[in-house]
Amino acid sequence: MKISYNWLKQFIKLDWEAEKAGELLTDLGLEVEGIETYQSVKGGLEGVIVGQVISCVQHSNADKLKVTRVDLGNGEPVQIVCGAPNVAEGQKVPVATIGTKLYDENGEEWKIKKGKIRGEESHGMICAEDELGLGKSHDGIMILDKDIAVGTPAADIFDIENDHVFEIGLTPNRADAMSHWGTARDLKAGLQQKDLSLELITPSVSNFKVDNRLHKFDIDVKNPELAPRYCGVTISGLKVTESPSWLQHRLKAIGIAPKNNVVDVTNYVLHELGQPLHAFDAHYIEGNKIEVKTLKAGTKFITLDEVERELHEEDLMICDAKKPLCIAGVFGGINSGVTENTTSVFLESAYFNPVSVRKTAKRHGLNTDASFRFERGIDPNATEYALKRAALLIQELAGGDITSDIIDLYPKKTEDFQVFLSFANTAKLIGEELPQETIKSILSSLEIKVNNITESGLGLTIPAYRNDVQREADVIEEILRVYGYNNIQFTQKLNASISNIDKFSDHNIQNTISNQLVGQGFNEMLANSLTAPDYISLSEQLKEENNVEMLNPLSNDLAVMRQSLLFSGLEAVSYNINRKRSDLSFFEFGKTYHNYESGRIENKHLSLLITGNKTKESWKVTQANSDFFYLKGVVGTILGRLGIKISKTSPIKNDLFAEGVSYSLGKSKLVEFGIVRKSVLKHFSISQEVLYADFNWDNILEFARRTKIKFTDIPKFPEVRRDFALLLDNTVTFEEIHTIAKQTEKQLLKDINLFDVYEGKNLPEGKKSYAVSFTLQDDHKTLTDKQIDKIMNKLQYNFENKLGAELR
Numbered sequence: 001m002k003i004s005y006n007w008l009k010q011f012i013k014l015d016w017e018a019e020k021a022g023e024l025l026t027d028l029g030l031e032v033e034g035i036e037t038y039q040s041v042k043g044g045l046e047g048v049i050v051g052q053v054i055s056c057v058q059h060s061n062a063d064k065l066k067v068t069r070v071d072l073g074n075g076e077p078v079q080i081v082c083g084a085p086n087v088a089e090g091q092k093v094p095v096a097t098i099g100t101k102l103y104d105e106n107g108e109e110w111k112i113k114k115g116k117i118r119g120e121e122s123h124g125m126i127c128a129e130d131e132l133g134l135g136k137s138h139d140g141i142m143i144l145d146k147d148i149a150v151g152t153p154a155a156d157i158f159d160i161e162n163d164h165v166f167e168i169g170l171t172p173n174r175a176d177a178m179s180h181w182g183t184a185r186d187l188k189a190g191l192q193q194k195d196l197s198l199e200l201i202t203p204s205v206s207n208f209k210v211d212n213r214l215h216k217f218d219i220d221v222k223n224p225e226l227a228p229r230y231c232g233v234t235i236s237g238l239k240v241t242e243s244p245s246w247l248q249h250r251l252k253a254i255g256i257a258p259k260n261n262v263v264d265v266t267n268y269v270l271h272e273l274g275q276p277l278h279a280f281d282a283h284y285i286e287g288n289k290i291e292v293k294t295l296k297a298g299t300k301f302i303t304l305d306e307v308e309r310e311l312h313e314e315d316l317m318i319c320d321a322k323k324p325l326c327i328a329g330v331f332g333g334i335n336s337g338v339t340e341n342t343t344s345v346f347l348e349s350a351y352f353n354p355v356s357v358r359k360t361a362k363r364h365g366l367n368t369d370a371s372f373r374f375e376r377g378i379d380p381n382a383t384e385y386a387l388k389r390a391a392l393l394i395q396e397l398a399g400g401d402i403t404s405d406i407i408d409l410y411p412k413k414t415e416d417f418q419v420f421l422s423f424a425n426t427a428k429l430i431g432e433e434l435p436q437e438t439i440k441s442i443l444s445s446l447e448i449k450v451n452n453i454t455e456s457g458l459g460l461t462i463p464a465y466r467n468d469v470q471r472e473a474d475v476i477e478e479i480l481r482v483y484g485y486n487n488i489q490f491t492q493k494l495n496a497s498i499s500n501i502d503k504f505s506d507h508n509i510q511n512t513i514s515n516q517l518v519g520q521g522f523n524e525m526l527a528n529s530l531t532a533p534d535y536i537s538l539s540e541q542l543k544e545e546n547n548v549e550m551l552n553p554l555s556n557d558l559a560v561m562r563q564s565l566l567f568s569g570l571e572a573v574s575y576n577i578n579r580k581r582s583d584l585s586f587f588e589f590g591k592t593y594h595n596y597e598s599g600r601i602e603n604k605h606l607s608l609l610i611t612g613n614k615t616k617e618s619w620k621v622t623q624a625n626s627d628f629f630y631l632k633g634v635v636g637t638i639l640g641r642l643g644i645k646i647s648k649t650s651p652i653k654n655d656l657f658a659e660g661v662s663y664s665l666g667k668s669k670l671v672e673f674g675i676v677r678k679s680v681l682k683h684f685s686i687s688q689e690v691l692y693a694d695f696n697w698d699n700i701l702e703f704a705r706r707t708k709i710k711f712t713d714i715p716k717f718p719e720v721r722r723d724f725a726l727l728l729d730n731t732v733t734f735e736e737i738h739t740i741a742k743q744t745e746k747q748l749l750k751d752i753n754l755f756d757v758y759e760g761k762n763l764p765e766g767k768k769s770y771a772v773s774f775t776l777q778d779d780h781k782t783l784t785d786k787q788i789d790k791i792m793n794k795l796q797y798n799f800e801n802k803l804g805a806e807l808r
Helices: 004-012 018-027 181-192 247-254 261-273 354-365 369-374 378-398 422-431 437-444 472-483 508-521 533-538 566-577 628-641 678-683 699-705 736-743 785-803
Strands: 002-004 032-039 048-058 066-071 080-083 093-096 101-103 107-111 115-117 119-123 164-166 219-223 229-237 277-281 289-294 300-302 308-310 316-319 325-328 342-352 407-409 417-422 449-455 457-462 584-596 599-611 648-652 656-665 668-676 690-694 721-727 749-758 768-776
Touching: 002 004, 002 181, 004 018, 004 164, 004 181, 004 247, 018 032, 018 164, 018 181, 080 119, 164 247, 181 437, 219 229, 219 407, 229 378, 229 736, 247 261, 261 277, 261 369, 261 378, 277 325, 277 378, 289 342, 316 354, 342 378, 354 369, 417 422, 417 472, 422 437, 422 457, 422 472, 437 449, 437 457, 437 472, 437 668, 508 584, 508 599, 508 628, 508 699, 533 678, 566 584, 566 599, 566 678, 599 628, 599 699, 628 656, 628 668, 628 690, 668 678, 668 699, 678 699, 690 699, 721 785, 736 749, 736 768, 736 785, 768 785
Parallel strands: 219 289
Antiparallel strands: 002 164, 032 164, 048 066, 048 093, 066 080, 101 107, 115 119, 229 342, 229 407, 277 342, 289 316, 300 308, 316 325, 417 457, 449 457, 584 599, 599 690, 648 656, 656 668, 668 690, 721 768, 749 768
16 A cells, blocks of 8 residues: 555644654554655756756757757856757756756656767757656747746746655555555554644535535435445536646555546545545436446446456446446446546445455456455445545536535444453553553544543443454554554563473374474475365265355355365375476375264364375486385374274275275274375376375374383394295285284284285186295293294194195
8 A cells, every 4th residue: 555645744744754754654553665755757857957048049060950058047058959949049948957867758767968969069958848757748848937047946946746655565454544544543643652742634524515406316225235335426517627736646656647637536535535436427327316236147247447247146236227337346337437528427435345345356356446445344434524525626626516415325324342441451461561541542542432441441432444443452452553562661580381281282293293204205285275166076975065165265266165185285296296396295284174964073184195206316226106005104104103003904995096995993994095096186187196195183193192102121032034935815815814823823923024925827827925924032032943833833724724825
């Protein structure tokens, strides 16, 4: 937001340097991000002085040039070659001296230098008005009043506006400061804390009067919840012309191009008081009627930028008896604006529902000065005042009469907020006990009314335009920012208490697993909890009726809360692959959101996404793609780190996984992992294999807390390994071998490992070969060959009898 310092000083007579005022505004929470210099004439005519042409003769080598001698008031006339047809002896003219910087119509700088033109020296330039930036004429040089003294700086005789413009990074909650008036209110409160009590000067509207009632419009607000207040008045017999220079300077300083005196007044009042207005050409309003209503979906409407837009059924429109004229609070229609032929206007000032305006502006991709203010919430009680202010300015600049009463439809007045402020809470939040008189003084400077005073606090009335101050904490924040954050004293003593943190808290366990995954080469990602609703179509497991929908989505791609972490993860995978990063390992802790008949539920998850090669390309390592068994190993290390032992493994096949496995403990599912289906990957334009694991983190936490860690000494006695090469039916799984082995020897059998699988020629049909290792160890003594042989014979016997195995 741009704020003109000259304009600001119309509200509050402050003689500070702009930098000092900017510092105070920043301290008040209106952060000044930069201060720019504005000059109505670029360069400020520095180096341009008034000269008198002493002599003017024809150039000897050019028919269209003249050689002049010009008195600049310093006693040393200079020779200047001039090509203007109207230059003559005795004239007072503006002269750009050597070294002066002038600017062309594109703002490009050029410097006046000593030179020779067709053999004659020239020491400066006699200027036309377009060369100085004072107009557009280039018919000849400017002829000045003969009474002006020679040597007078040109900046002293022309209307040059020099200003400083603050670029304020306005936070969305400070709707009250979206104008010069609002900024001046804050500045006044800040100055008062520096013992500078300056009056806040507000524009007077006491001269407003109705001249006649010959041009009245009927107003019908059909959607009062979308337009809580709507005011209007007609002005007839006006003349649309160029605005005076003072108004043009004000608008140009803040980056607005002047159009005409009527439109410029509406823009001026918008930035002066923060109230958007719209002037309709009354000639195009049919039926002498204004209707504020919504239209059916699909209605076509052409806006001022000549773009045809398709209206939504919730878009609030300003219409006449037959057609729409304007998108309320956002943008006008192409045929309703003020032109040079306009002689009467209907002037609108309204308060529109902020949510409605924001949705409409977002739907149509429009961002205007009016929508910017309506979206954040303007002052509903300043609507009529701003209308009168604009009407008086239009009369002053364009003439005309007020030809109707002000129609003000305000069925339900917006009430001020009532808040009780506790002195104890104020001291607690600020960290310092401020004097009660200081608190009351600050509140008064912010136009917050103190209704009653008790020993414990104050009963307050907050004005309606401060829609961000509705709680006690908000009031305390207001007191603190005006008092000054830098004025709060720090104590020399720091008190702290040691809290008892559960080692099994979510935060601690999450950090443990995060550190482990980072050590394994993973990168943590954090995706938006908002996602696109069409992702539901990628899986039959996700139901549209279970979506948690946003009431006011930022875009259609962020309209619902996610029901799965997979799709936002695949977005990240696709993003990286498209940027030549195809070897990826991601993990994310996040929540899913579900809307069931029983209520809304949030579930926490840990997701893993792996794709591409396991290791970076290197001469020392053979490249190998990440596969299902690599993911299984990572899943196993996570569960192992938390001491969780699974009790059930089951295969899963659904529309998300091409193949996968589910681990459970009891009836609780811990994790599902596997290879993502190609049909899902295709939606994200991913052509390489992606592995995905989804941990139910709530269940993981529950079982991690139950786990009792036992510490044992490192065995002193050696372990022994024996191998079997078993010929088995193809239907036999390693899990069956593992179970039988554990049942056969529970004490001394420490580990069972499948290290080779063979299927192919030289084996009977329907058979496969498993090479299995068995590790044996006694914690108290060295095993003997007799003990080892006895255990291995038992294992062989059970494998042969229960699985039909044969030793190869």
